[in-house]
Amino acid sequence: MREFLLGVYTRLHHHFGPMHWWPGETPFEVMVGAVLTQQVSWSNVEKAIENLSRHGGLSVAGILSLPHEELGLLIRPTRYYNQKARRLKDVCGAVREDAADDVELFLGQDPAALRRRLLGIRGIGEETADSILLYAAGRPVFVIDNYTHRILQRLGKARGHESYDDLQALFEFNLPREVLLYNEYHALLVALGHHVCLKSRPRCPHCPLAAVCGYCLQSDR
């Protein structure tokens, strides 16, 4: 399994090259993006972040001082904007409570404690928490998402009933515990999820990545 996972990574990296994730400027922006990108394409998140930056909304104090209505308007492109407005405020509230608005201090706490803290916030699930741990706090935590699960199924390494923890353990147990590797690997799996032929199924002969995935990913969700 160890060689298999490394082999998939090697082929993906050769095809796509470095992904340069996370596409955010500061750790705080990464945290905001992690919440906003839930079930939304990144292009929509970019619009929201641009709106936030033009209205002083890219800081803990900024978001906390924006009225809910106005914050919702700024992040409207990211869908579910009412829920997400509250989620952003709750995350910022945690940073204020734990670290007096100091994002670096907040992210610098013990990774296990930070993960528990984040999971305690409504709207922050495992993937969002781990994205923040890996891409904002720089901790070696493998991020699992829907694509990861579907791709593993196509590759015959999962059946569909596995839990988040099962899949995370599969990667973390079989790969060296390196932030850069985890960073690239998750980004590449997302890129594969986006690029693999989404039309014919279940097998797609035109897929340029057939050597990696072998199948089209469309037939289940």
Add this chain to the structure above:
DNA sequence: CACCAGGCAAGTA
């Protein structure tokens, strides 16, 4: 027009 995007929580049986 249909379909989908880097989830999550609350409700039901």
Add this chain to the structure above:
DNA sequence: TACTTGCATGGT
């Protein structure tokens, strides 16, 4: 535990 539903925009 496992399955449903609400949330509710913009690109192709």
